[in-house]
Amino acid sequence: MSMRQIYLPDGLLASDVVPRMASKGVTIAAGLGDAKDKYVRIGHMGTSVVDAKRGDVDRIAKTFQVSLDEAKNAKKAIVEETP
Numbered sequence: 001m002s003m004r005q006i007y008l009p010d011g012l013l014a015s016d017v018v019p020r021m022a023s024k025g026v027t028i029a030a031g032l033g034d035a036k037d038k039y040v041r042i043g044h045m046g047t048s049v050v051d052a053k054r055g056d057v058d059r060i061a062k063t064f065q066v067s068l069d070e071a072k073n074a075k076k077a078i079v080e081e082t083p
Contacts, residue, residue, distance in 0.1 A: 002049070004042045005031065006064070012071050013037040020067035026060055 008017065014030035014037050021028050031039040042064075048056035 002044055004044070005039050006042065007039040009068070009072070011075055012068070014040050016071035016075070017064075017067050020070055021063055024063045024067065026063045028064075 008014065017040055018028055018030055029041045029043075030036050031041060042060060044057065044060075048054060
């Protein structure tokens with residue numbers, strides 16, 4: 001098994017991204033320790049990595065980008081609504 005850690009852009013937390021990924025059928029986890037909110041962890045292993053025809057890695061990458069964009073837009077909307 002392999003694990004990747006991806007640090008999130010400033011202003012976003014793991015709690016902004018993890019549920020969005022889950023709602024799209026992709027399970028990832030928040031970070032650990034003092035930096036737990038600043039990054040997410042994505043595990044990958046076996047067939048999901050070595051069989052490119054399955055498209056798992058591409059699906060995770062695309063879903064992650066969509067989830068990041070949604071989270072950024074949600075944060076932006078909150079800031080714009082604040083008087």
